[in-house]
Amino acid sequence: MDFENFDPAALPITIAPIYSHSEPNSSIPLREGDLELDLNGVICRCQGKIELQFLPQPRTAVELTSRDRITHGVIAIPKLIIPDSPEPAQIEITGSGSQKLADKTWERFASGTVRTHIRRRSACGISFIVAAIPNFPSVGRKYVRDDTGDYYWPGRSECINDQWKITIDRLRLGRDFGQTLKSAAGYGITHVCRIEKADQTDIDVDAALDIVAALRSFLSFVRGAWTMPMLPVGFDRESNRVWELWNAPIVDPMRHVRTWHMPLDDPLPATFSGFMDKWVSEIWNEPIRLAIHWYVEANKKAGGIEGSLILLQSAFELLSWTYLVAERRILSADAFQPGKLSGADKLRLLLSGFDISLKIPESLERLTQLAPDLKWVDGPHALVDLRNAIVHAEPKKREKLSIVGDAIDEAWLLSTSYLETIILKLVKHKGSALDRIHSWTSV
Numbered sequence: 001m002d003f004e005n006f007d008p009a010a011l012p013i014t015i016a017p018i019y020s021h022s023e024p025n026s027s028i029p030l031r032e033g034d035l036e037l038d039l040n041g042v043i044c045r046c047q048g049k050i051e052l053q054f055l056p057q058p059r060t061a062v063e064l065t066s067r068d069r070i071t072h073g074v075i076a077i078p079k080l081i082i083p084d085s086p087e088p089a090q091i092e093i094t095g096s097g098s099q100k101l102a103d104k105t106w107e108r109f110a111s112g113t114v115r116t117h118i119r120r121r122s123a124c125g126i127s128f129i130v131a132a133i134p135n136f137p138s139v140g141r142k143y144v145r146d147d148t149g150d151y152y153w154p155g156r157s158e159c160i161n162d163q164w165k166i167t168i169d170r171l172r173l174g175r176d177f178g179q180t181l182k183s184a185a186g187y188g189i190t191h192v193c194r195i196e197k198a199d200q201t202d203i204d205v206d207a208a209l210d211i212v213a214a215l216r217s218f219l220s221f222v223r224g225a226w227t228m229p230m231l232p233v234g235f236d237r238e239s240n241r242v243w244e245l246w247n248a249p250i251v252d253p254m255r256h257v258r259t260w261h262m263p264l265d266d267p268l269p270a271t272f273s274g275f276m277d278k279w280v281s282e283i284w285n286e287p288i289r290l291a292i293h294w295y296v297e298a299n300k301k302a303g304g305i306e307g308s309l310i311l312l313q314s315a316f317e318l319l320s321w322t323y324l325v326a327e328r329r330i331l332s333a334d335a336f337q338p339g340k341l342s343g344a345d346k347l348r349l350l351l352s353g354f355d356i357s358l359k360i361p362e363s364l365e366r367l368t369q370l371a372p373d374l375k376w377v378d379g380p381h382a383l384v385d386l387r388n389a390i391v392h393a394e395p396k397k398r399e400k401l402s403i404v405g406d407a408i409d410e411a412w413l414l415s416t417s418y419l420e421t422i423i424l425k426l427v428k429h430k431g432s433a434l435d436r437i438h439s440w441t442s443v
Contacts, residue, residue: 008152014144014169017192019052019132019231024181024188024254028052028231030060030246036081037064037110038088043081044068050082050114050246052231054187058248060114062091065107082118090115120244126203127237131212131229133191135181135254136219138170141266146172159272160198163280164211167194168268185253193229205243208234214279216250217292221275221423222267224259224299225252257299260420260433267431274428287322288426291315295419298412305412306390312415313343313387319422320346323353343387347380351418354425361437364414366407374403379414386411413437 019028032049048064062080079088096110140157155170170191181188195211197203203211216228228250234243261267278284294315298308324330330349335341348358358378360367367382376382386404404411417437424433 008145009149011143011145011152012156013147014155014172015130015167015192015194016147017132017171017189018130018233020171020189020192022177024177024184025054025186027054027061030231031082034083035062035064037066038079038081050118052246052248058187058251060118060246060248061111062114063109063111065109067105067107077115078112080114082120084121085118087119089118114246114248118246120246121242124242125236126205126208126234126243127196127200129195129203129208129232129234129243131193131195131232132189133168133193133219133229134187134189134227134249134251135225136168136191136223136227137259138190139222139261139266139268140168140170141264144169157266157268159268161273161276163198164276165196165198166211166215166272169193181254185255187251187253189230195229195232203234208232208243209245212245214276217279217289218272218275220296221292222259222261222271224257224296225255226296227251252300258416258436259299260424260436262432262434265432267429267433270431271424271427271429274426274430278427283322283326284426287318288423291319291419291423295416295423298419299416301412305408308412309383309387309408309415310390312412312419313384315419316347316350317343319426320350324349328353343384344378344380347384347418348378350422351380354422356418356421356425360414363437364410366405367410367414370404370407379418383411383415383418 021028028051030050030052033047035046035048035050037044037046044066045068046064046066048062050060050062053059053061077090078093080091081088091112091114093110093112095112096108098106098108101107138155140155142156142158143152143154144156145152151172153170153172155172157168159166159168168191171189173188173190177188180186181190193215195203195208195215212229212232219228220226230247230249230251232245232247233241236242275288278288294311297303298311301308303311321336324346325333325336330353331341336346351358358380360371360376360379360382362368367376370376371382374382374385376385386408413436417435420436
């Protein structure tokens with residue numbers, strides 16, 4: 001930025017959030033007032049409130065009170081009827097009770113969790129969508145200002161391809177907010193995004209749902225843990241609300257996890273277009289979505305080291321088949337079958353296709369030392385051998401785990417590095433990335 005000619009008044013105004021909260025982990029009110037509960041065809045009129053709660057984990061919570069009976073016989077799936085919602089929402093009743101009032105009538109109350117998304121209003125002419133993003137790192141480098149012009153900060157990132165323009169702004173949060181969020185490993189809205197078509201045409205509901213799903217995978221891959229656009233609100237060209245989705249986000253607590261992008265760098269513009277090319281591809285949509293899912297879970301070590309190695313091998317198998325058989329036709333479907341091509345060979349072909357070295361890095365000292373005794377010829381051989389030792393029951397295979405010991409941590413590191421690099425090359429990431437084994441490198 002040219003600070004010598006810097007004019008804060010010329011900066012773009014930051015996107016105004018529709019939903020936010022002043023403190024991490026605090027609930028976000030969604031609705032309070034008249035509601036109805038459908039109890040197997042019996043309608044119960046209630047007063048109640050719906051809010052997004054973050055603790056102990058994100059959920060859309062409901063509290064209801066009524067003079068009618070809230071429980072009615074055996075209820076399989078109660079349904080909540082909300083004004084301006086085209087269909088009822090399934091809920092799970094988790095608590096109920098009653099109390100006698102001064103006029104000797106009874107007041108019933110119940111609490112529960114919404115099991116489905118709640119769609120509000122009819123979608124007609126969505127011009128743009130504004131959504132909140134929780135627990136996302138500070139990556140945007142472009143400056144924005146508030147509507148008064150008194151404050152400005154670097155926090156904007158723009159992701160553009162031939163179909164979409166996604167603008168993501170970091171909220172101006174106080175230092176206490178950020179410190180509490182990290183120290184408590186909690187939940188907080190850190191960013192707001194605006195979603196619009198690149199050609200300024202309207203967005204239909206199916207496209208809105210698809211881009212929200214795409215951004216969930218994309219942003220989670222960048223973070224290395226789950227996050228997503230939440231509580232999206234659609235506006236028409238006169239800025240009237242015409243569509244809204246109340247969704248409890250799939251998001252991990254704010255804690256440090258390893259990721260591939262460099263500090264003080266904005267990886268989003270350099271990755272978004274290539275990612276969307278794969279997302280809309282008939283061949284690649286499901287494989288890229290599943291690969292990122294397994295990457296995120298393995299990166300968090302959600303199933304421990306052993307579970308993560310199994311997830312990563314599943315990703316390698318799927319990506320190998322998609323790349324070698326479905327896209328490049330290097331192999332036939334028959335040649336890819338078990339017994340005709342080993343798992344190590346499949347991974348070798350996949351890595352070689354992206355010019356990724358097969359050699360076990362010397363910095364992984366324990367794996368390197370074990371390789372001669374266990375007859376590992378390269379990285380793919382070591383990883384597939386360890387995966388087989390985990391999933392197979394034969395004692396001889398399982399004995400290798402006791403021999404490998406703490407070197408299994410290095411196997412996780414190598415596997416995660418492989419998958420990270422493969423995905424970056426698949427989406428044609430333009431720029432630098434952090435190789436978690438070596439150093440900064442160009443992908």
